[in-house]
Amino acid sequence: MVDLEVFQGPMDVLLHLVRQEKVSVYDIPIAxxxxxxxxxxxxxxxxxxxxxxxxxxLVMAATLMYLKARELVPRPSRPAGDGEDLELDPAxxxxxxxxxYQRFKDxxxxxxxxxxxxxKYYWGGYLDGSGRLPDVxxxxxxxxxxxxxxxENQAGELERQGMAVAGPVEPPADERLPAVPVTxxxxxxxxxxxxxxxxxxxxxxxxQPVSLRRRLLEIWRRIRREGHVTFAQLVxxxxxxxxxxxxxxxxxxxxRMERVWAWQEDSYGELYLAARPHKAxxxxxxxxxxxxxxxxxxxxx
Amino acid sequence: MGAQSCxxxxxxxxxxxxxxxxxxxxxxxxxxxxxxxxxxxxxHLARILHVDTESVGPLLRSLxxxxxxxxxxxxxxxxxxxxxxxxxxELAAYLAELTGEREPAPLSxxxxxxxxxxxxxxxxxxxxxxxxxxxxxxxxxxTLVERGLVAEVGRKEAPGRPILYxxxxxxxxxxxxxxxxxxxxxxxxxTLLDSQPGSALHSRPAQxxxxxxxxxxx
Numbered sequence: 001m002v003d004l005e006v007f008q009g010p011m012d013v014l015l016h017l018v019r020q021e022k023v024s025v026y027d028i029p030i031a032x033x034x035x036x037x038x039x040x041x042x043x044x045x046x047x048x049x050x051x052x053x054x055x056x057x058l059v060m061a062a063t064l065m066y067l068k069a070r071e072l073v074p075r076p077s078r079p080a081g082d083g084e085d086l087e088l089d090p091a092x093x094x095x096x097x098x099x100x101y102q103r104f105k106d107x108x109x110x111x112x113x114x115x116x117x118x119x120k121y122y123w124g125g126y127l128d129g130s131g132r133l134p135d136v137x138x139x140x141x142x143x144x145x146x147x148x149x150x151x152e153n154q155a156g157e158l159e160r161q162g163m164a165v166a167g168p169v170e171p172p173a174d175e176r177l178p179a180v181p182v183t184x185x186x187x188x189x190x191x192x193x194x195x196x197x198x199x200x201x202x203x204x205x206x207x208q209p210v211s212l213r214r215r216l217l218e219i220w221r222r223i224r225r226e227g228h229v230t231f232a233q234l235v236x237x238x239x240x241x242x243x244x245x246x247x248x249x250x251x252x253x254x255x256r257m258e259r260v261w262a263w264q265e266d267s268y269g270e271l272y273l274a275a276r277p278h279k280a281x282x283x284x285x286x287x288x289x290x291x292x293x294x295x296x297x298x299x300x301x
Numbered sequence: 302m303g304a305q306s307c308x309x310x311x312x313x314x315x316x317x318x319x320x321x322x323x324x325x326x327x328x329x330x331x332x333x334x335x336x337x338x339x340x341x342x343x344x345h346l347a348r349i350l351h352v353d354t355e356s357v358g359p360l361l362r363s364l365x366x367x368x369x370x371x372x373x374x375x376x377x378x379x380x381x382x383x384x385x386x387x388x389x390x391e392l393a394a395y396l397a398e399l400t401g402e403r404e405p406a407p408l409s410x411x412x413x414x415x416x417x418x419x420x421x422x423x424x425x426x427x428x429x430x431x432x433x434x435x436x437x438x439x440x441x442x443x444t445l446v447e448r449g450l451v452a453e454v455g456r457k458e459a460p461g462r463p464i465l466y467x468x469x470x471x472x473x474x475x476x477x478x479x480x481x482x483x484x485x486x487x488x489x490x491x492t493l494l495d496s497q498p499g500s501a502l503h504s505r506p507a508q509x510x511x512x513x514x515x516x517x518x519x
Contacts, residue, residue, distance in 0.1 A: 008411050027491065056436055097435075103488050104433055108410070110485040111476060118477035120390035121378065122400070124424035125338035186447060213383035 009053075010060035011101045015167055018098070030071055030091055034064035067091045110253040210242055216250035223260060223275050231271035326350055327364045331386065340383030340474060363491050381473035382480060386468075405448070405475070415441040416450060420472070424454050424465035442466065450475060 007013050018028050041061060046054050067090060091174045223229055231251070235244050252271065254260040261274045321329070334341060346361070347354040361384055365377040375449050376389050386394060397404070408416065415438045418430045430438045445451035446466075454467035468481070478484065 008414055009434065011435035052437065060435075097433075100433065101433055104414060104417045104421070106488050107421055107485075108413040111417055112408075114476040114478070114485075117390075118475060119404075120393035121387040121477065122393075122396050123338050123385055123387045124335055126400070202366065265370050 008105075009059050010037075011098065012105070013037065013057075013106065014060070014098055015102055025095050025102065030064065030067045030094075034061075034068045037061060037064055055056050063094070067094055073292060210230075210246045212246055212250055212253075215246050216253055219247065220254060223273055228272060228274035231273065234273070307517070319470050322349065323360065323363065326352070327367065328359050328362055334377070334384060334386035340379075340381045340385035342383040343355060346384065378477070379398050379479045380477055381470045385474075408448075409441065409444075411436075411438075411440040412444050413424075416445055416468075416472075419445070419451050420484060423467035423481075424457075425467075426457050426459075426463040426465055428463060 007016065014033065014037060015025070017033060017040065018025050020036075021028050021032065024109065038061060041057060044057075046057060049057070071091065219234060222234070231248075234251070235247050238244050239246065251262070255262050259276055261276045263272050264270065265272075303452075306400065310363050329350060330346055343357045343361070344354050347357045350357065350360075367373075368375055368377060374389055374392055375386050378387050380387075395418060403473055415430055418424055418433050422429065422433075427438060427442060429490055430442070432464060449469055449471040451472065452469045453464050455465045456462040457465050472478075473480065
């Protein structure tokens with residue numbers, strides 16, 4: 001009989017309980033209401049509610065217990081008919097809240113009836129939404145502007161992650177929107193968002209191949225050309241993690257092959273790199289000036 | 302259309318229109334309402350006809366009678382501050398076939414309750430709606446805004462400048478109301494006077510009325 005899903009929260013349950021007692025919200029004893037409410041709570045699987053919903057019911061239970069306890073405590077009496085005092089009686093304030101909620105619950109019923117009746121009328125453009133009122137279009141435009149903004153932000157985010165977005169996102173020159181119902185627009189937008197959020201994952205699964213060999217040669221040439229560079233300069237403009245990793249691996253390889261000196265002035269400080277002068281007969285032997293390390297080709301992809 | 306309105310011989314579209322007969326004027330009104338789809342205010346219709354606003358009402362009522370007389374599938378209704386050409390309600394069953402799944406989904410009980418508070422208490426903040434309903438209303442409020450029934454109408458001059466919500470003309474149209482004044486009156490709040498004597502105030506052992514201490518804690 002007491003199906004939780006039909007209730008719109010603890011206030012709704014209380015109104016139901018009051019109706020069951022066949023009295024008004026002003027007549028039901030708070031103690032009776034509290035008792036019934038707690039009995040109701042025992043029958044519903046409160047632990048299966050989401051936290052906030054369960055909390056609503058627990059707060060209501062606590063409120064009722066407080067009001068009930070308050071009534072049991074004798075207090076010094078005052079002359080009757082003090083209106084100001086009535087305003088401040090929490091039990092009365094609580095009953096008024098319930099009564100107020102009842103009014104709006106009834107009003108929701110009127111609206112439901114009006115809706116049922118109004119559903120019988122159709123007008124030109126009803127199906128494609130073009131018969132909607134102008135201010136709806138104003139809101140749709142605002143929604144479209146917001147959507148564009150979101151798309152641009154997403155595009156910027158993708159670019160920061162080193163991925164190009166197909167073409168710039170340009171706001172349409174014509175501000176007029178096609179005649180679509182707002183619900184369809186919202187659905188389309190949801191699909192759009194879904195696609196956008198999937199894109200980085202797709203790219204992450206199939207990363208662009210970065211050639212260790214090519215990177216090694218690039219670094220080698222640059223260091224020889226400029227004499228010395230810092231690591232920060234080498235990874236400048238490389239936003240993708242994989243690119244930075246490959247740069248670092250290439251550097252390790254160059255150091256291992258004794259083509260490059262690397263040093264730091266302090267821990268975690270800037271990493272300086274310089275071409276290492278060749279010593280004949282040391283290591284794998286002196287390569288010709290300017291020729292890239294022979295081993296690089298074997299080791300890179 | 303532009304070319305036609307330049308044609309001085311076209312009575313229906315010519316500028317100035319002092320020579321329009323009532324039936325021609327009604328034809329213009331019918332055409333304008335058909336083309337608009339949505340409701341048009343009398344002032345707007347008067348501008349289209351180049352006549353005084355006062356003379357539009359009788360023309361519209363006459364047009365409504367004509368539609369009735371010829372048993373047209375269309376009727377005129379007054380809604381959302383204007384006049385709208387809509388299908389005859391008795392034909393709704395036939396049109397359901399046409400609209401199919403594009404029919405707007407019914408509002409949930411939660412959305413209807415929130416809408417009721419907004420409709421009768423506007424402009425109203427989210428916190429005020431929540432105080433009445435006793436639950437969070439963010440979800441249902443968003444639904445109503447998305448469906449164009451409720452919109453932000455301003456900010457309350459209060460700490461945090463909370464958003465004030467109100468109903469839209471779309472709300473009036475979707476619920477078939479001419480104005481907010483056409484909402485069914487909100488039920489009178491049940492008062493202490495309505496209740497059976499004694500029970501509310503005396504539910505606690507009768508020993509007098511509320512006290513100062515209740516004022517303090519309440």
